[in-house]
Amino acid sequence: MSHPTFSRYRSETEMLRYLKRLENKDLSLAHAMIPLGSCTMKLNATSEMIPVSWPSFAHLHPFAPRDQVAGYQQMIDELSAFWSKSPAMITFLCSPTRARRGEYAGLVAIRRYQAAQGEGHRDVCLIPSSAHGTNPASAAMVQMKVVVVECDHNGNIDMADLRAKAEQHRDQLSAIMLTYPSTHGVFETSVREACKVVHDNGGQVYIDGANMNAQVGLTRPGDFGGDVSHLNLHKTFCIPHGGGGPGMGPIGVKAHLAPYVSNHVVTPINGVNSDSGAVSAAAFGSASILPISWAYIKMMGARGLREATELAILNANYIAKRLEASFPILYRGQNGTVAHECIIDIRPLKAASGISEEDIAKRLMDYGFHAPTMSFPVPGTLMIEPTESESLYEIDRFCDAMIAIRKEIARVESGEWPLDNNPLVNAPHTQADLMDSDWKRPYDRQLAAFPSAAVQAAKYWPAVNRVDNVFGDRQLICSCPSIDEYRD
Numbered sequence: 001m002s003h004p005t006f007s008r009y010r011s012e013t014e015m016l017r018y019l020k021r022l023e024n025k026d027l028s029l030a031h032a033m034i035p036l037g038s039c040t041m042k043l044n045a046t047s048e049m050i051p052v053s054w055p056s057f058a059h060l061h062p063f064a065p066r067d068q069v070a071g072y073q074q075m076i077d078e079l080s081a082f083w084s085k086s087p088a089m090i091t092f093l094c095s096p097t098r099a100r101r102g103e104y105a106g107l108v109a110i111r112r113y114q115a116a117q118g119e120g121h122r123d124v125c126l127i128p129s130s131a132h133g134t135n136p137a138s139a140a141m142v143q144m145k146v147v148v149v150e151c152d153h154n155g156n157i158d159m160a161d162l163r164a165k166a167e168q169h170r171d172q173l174s175a176i177m178l179t180y181p182s183t184h185g186v187f188e189t190s191v192r193e194a195c196k197v198v199h200d201n202g203g204q205v206y207i208d209g210a211n212m213n214a215q216v217g218l219t220r221p222g223d224f225g226g227d228v229s230h231l232n233l234h235k236t237f238c239i240p241h242g243g244g245g246p247g248m249g250p251i252g253v254k255a256h257l258a259p260y261v262s263n264h265v266v267t268p269i270n271g272v273n274s275d276s277g278a279v280s281a282a283a284f285g286s287a288s289i290l291p292i293s294w295a296y297i298k299m300m301g302a303r304g305l306r307e308a309t310e311l312a313i314l315n316a317n318y319i320a321k322r323l324e325a326s327f328p329i330l331y332r333g334q335n336g337t338v339a340h341e342c343i344i345d346i347r348p349l350k351a352a353s354g355i356s357e358e359d360i361a362k363r364l365m366d367y368g369f370h371a372p373t374m375s376f377p378v379p380g381t382l383m384i385e386p387t388e389s390e391s392l393y394e395i396d397r398f399c400d401a402m403i404a405i406r407k408e409i410a411r412v413e414s415g416e417w418p419l420d421n422n423p424l425v426n427a428p429h430t431q432a433d434l435m436d437s438d439w440k441r442p443y444d445r446q447l448a449a450f451p452s453a454a455v456q457a458a459k460y461w462p463a464v465n466r467v468d469n470v471f472g473d474r475q476l477i478c479s480c481p482s483i484d485e486y487r488d
């Protein structure tokens, strides 16, 4: 730890200033909407967060004796009772600390169940090509063989391909991992049929519940065919997860799987086989952040939760409508609508203008926005998810920025700005760029950093220019001492 950062901040004032400087570089929900699709970056309300710091929640040891954790137990019981209504599952396991851990725990339960039926040889997992990368990774972790199911040109599961692959592997079929609505941002009308095809061929259905924000109060994985499903509490249920964590990915299972979910030696779960090993060291995972989800559910109430879902879907459809004249919407459902997120296709624009999805993402920083999800699940696209937390004002501000950026791209297309020197490829613009006395750009400083009235009123300054992502990924900086140094 020879870097000066580890020795410079030795007084509380210095530490305070250091942390504040770092905070100032961050664009958070306190500045603007974070439209990351599949991430559900909704409001983490202060009133939900405050109890996390109360000693009675924060200072409990994960292995405290059971008679000292009655409060936690009550909270978990109440959450489980709520969840058994929401995704319609019977037994909940709270130990998975992220969705991917929940996927793993759910697949383990499926394998144990199948082994108990004398079907332990079943090891094929069907996964649609639109799935999140965690799905095949989790399947691989439980030694399943992943068979990819193709999507049709509308982004839906290709049912003919699903039928063919389910039948082809019927003697080995263990499960399918399905995301609903899909990561293409569409409620697939064939979801019941897809579940039935898998059940008919001897498999179980794992529902990836990441997109629960489009379901709560409207539909339930347990009703349309799921046997096991996780909840991303750090998405739908308000736990902050900018920067990757911490999270919670509790799973719910139907009655036939309940005896086979993971157990815990210190805190055994009733009705679960006591031989089933744990999937997390702590029985209730990152339990200290559960009060956030509990408070959210209690404050919203059943009606409020349903309304949140409806608004999330409405907001995404509003964006799709406002942007469709500027950017093609890649996938829609049969009725022409999207679910709680929408994918805009940048590939035709890139072919025509040379401007890429990354240029748009970086230019959005000049307009004061965090970029949408880039090139997932489809390369060359942007996936936008507004959530219910955003006002019409903010959504309009975002759409206005996107439409203004489309007009800037037109000026590159027309040849007014060269492809290698325009506000898009030079984005984001820092204060240092603007103050450069040698400004050699075919657009003025005003357009560079203050492209909209909203930004003129309240400016977020990007701290650095464009970072070369690929360079960073390929230049490994190894800080480990060489073996010779150990010898010395």
Ligand SMILES: *Cc1c(COP(=O)(O)O)cnc(C)c1O
Pocket: 038, 039, 098, 099, 100, 101, 131, 132, 134, 135, 179, 183, 208, 210, 211, 232, 247, 249
């Ligand atoms: C976010 C997400 C995951 C993974 O969730 P983690 O909690 O980060 O493990 C899995 N599937 C989908 C569709 C997601 O959006």
